[in-house]
Amino acid sequence: MNFEKYFMGKIRSVVDKYGVKGRIAVALSGGKDSMAAFHALTKFKFELIPFYIDLGIEEYSKACMEYAKKICDILGYKLQIIKLKDYGIDLSKARKKCSVCGTAKRYLMNKFAFEHDCDYVATGHNLSDALTFAFNNLASVNILNFRGMKPVLPGNKDLKMAGRFKPLFYLKDDECMEYVKMNEIPYCKEKCPYARDAPTIELKEWIHEMERKRNGIMLNFAKSFEKIEEMMTRQQKIRQCSICGYPSYGNICKFCKLRRKYGKI
Numbered sequence: 001m002n003f004e005k006y007f008m009g010k011i012r013s014v015v016d017k018y019g020v021k022g023r024i025a026v027a028l029s030g031g032k033d034s035m036a037a038f039h040a041l042t043k044f045k046f047e048l049i050p051f052y053i054d055l056g057i058e059e060y061s062k063a064c065m066e067y068a069k070k071i072c073d074i075l076g077y078k079l080q081i082i083k084l085k086d087y088g089i090d091l092s093k094a095r096k097k098c099s100v101c102g103t104a105k106r107y108l109m110n111k112f113a114f115e116h117d118c119d120y121v122a123t124g125h126n127l128s129d130a131l132t133f134a135f136n137n138l139a140s141v142n143i144l145n146f147r148g149m150k151p152v153l154p155g156n157k158d159l160k161m162a163g164r165f166k167p168l169f170y171l172k173d174d175e176c177m178e179y180v181k182m183n184e185i186p187y188c189k190e191k192c193p194y195a196r197d198a199p200t201i202e203l204k205e206w207i208h209e210m211e212r213k214r215n216g217i218m219l220n221f222a223k224s225f226e227k228i229e230e231m232m233t234r235q236q237k238i239r240q241c242s243i244c245g246y247p248s249y250g251n252i253c254k255f256c257k258l259r260r261k262y263g264k265i
């Protein structure tokens with residue numbers, strides 16, 4: 001089987017297994033994975049709405065946005081832009097930058113998708129990222145973070161919750177890179193200046209090393225984590241944040257807690 005067929009087949013397996021269809025907001029970060037996901041999704045019969053969250057990380061955010069615009073120009077779409085600073089959050093002042101950034105991105109992606117009447121928000125998370133995240137959480141006894149460890153999560157209109165769709169969930173880092181190269185997709189090679197990733201880089205290398213020794217082990221891990229996630233979410237109740245009305249596991253969602261901390265609400 002040629003590589004393109006293999007790559008698209010992995011995405012199709014997610015689409016078919018979960019019956020993904022309709023209008024999809026595509027979160028572009030400017031990096032290789034979200035660009036590859038967007039490019040590949042244009043080959044399906046979806047209605048795609050690409051958007052970019054400007055995190056306000058100086059030159060890095062500007063460079064990433066240029067690439068997000070570039071791919072939209074190439075594929076004939078208009079890019080929509082959300083600015084984190086419009087919500088009163090300045091990452092340069094945050095102590096735990098990645099944690100604040102992660103909470104904000106998750107929240108704003110969902111809000112964007114919901115407000116644009118999308119069935120799903122698609123992101124560029126790939127198999128290598130998903131496993132690194134899962135093992136990192138295992139290593140720090142944060143099992144609750146397994147919630148969402150699957151390629152598709154259904155939405156719920158009553159809870160203002162768009163579905164989540166990770167088309168690259170069964171594709172490894174190097175496979176996404178190969179797709180990007182084959183299709184000459186432009187992407188931003190710069191790294192976020194706040195990345196403090198030494199432990200996760202090692203973890204990712206370890207996972208890839210295991211895969212080299214035992215081909216297919218990464219996919220098996222992902223499927224196991226998917227099953228664990230299903231068992232966990234059966235017992236978890238999502239409700240509406242009492243401030244903004246968007247989904248939350250607690251009375252107030254994490255994003256509103258953040259904004260409250262910054263004195264914005």
Ligand code: SF4
Nearest residue numbers: 097098101192194195
């Ligand atoms: Fe956000 Fe940068 Fe941290 Fe990634 S590395 S979560 S972009 S602050």
Ligand code: ZN
Nearest residue numbers: 241244253256
């Ligand atoms: Zn809220």
